Amino acid sequence: MALFDTTGFRLIEQGIDIVNQTKRVISHNLSNIDTPGYKCKYLSFSGVLKDKLNASENAKFKKELHLASYIYSDNSTFDQPDGNNVDSDTQQALFVKNALLQEALINQMDSEFTLMRSAMSRQ
Numbered sequence: 001m002a003l004f005d006t007t008g009f010r011l012i013e014q015g016i017d018i019v020n021q022t023k024r025v026i027s028h029n030l031s032n033i034d035t036p037g038y039k040c041k042y043l044s045f046s047g048v049l050k051d052k053l054n055a056s057e058n059a060k061f062k063k064e065l066h067l068a069s070y071i072y073s074d075n076s077t078f079d080q081p082d083g084n085n086v087d088s089d090t091q092q093a094l095f096v097k098n099a100l101l102q103e104a105l106i107n108q109m110d111s112e113f114t115l116m117r118s119a120m121s122r123q
Helices: 007-031 044-056 088-121
Strands: 042-043 072-075
Touching: 007 042, 007 044, 007 088
Parallel strands: none
Antiparallel strands: 042 072
C-alpha cells in the first residue's frame, strides 16, 4: 500500500485535475475572444463529479475519466454580432473562482501532509 494512496489524496488529486482542465478551457475561451463565430466552452463539473462518485462506489471498475468529454459549447447566448459569445468579464470571474478553488485544494493537500508528518514524528 502506497503512503499517498488514500481517499483524501485521491480526491484532492482529482479535484486539481478538474481545476487544471477548467483553467485550460477558460484560457482557450479568452484567447478566442475575437474569433468570429467562436462559442464559449465550459467544463461540466457536475457531470465529472457524478461519474467520479459512481466510479468510486463501484471500486472494481477503476476507469480513468477523460475530462475533454465533459466540455460543452454554449450555443444559447450570442453577445456579439459576429456570433462570438465570449464575455471577458464572465471568463475572468470564472478564472478567479477557479484559482480560489485550486488554492483551497492545495491548502487541503498541505493539511494532509502536515497530518502525516505529525503522525510520523510521534512514533
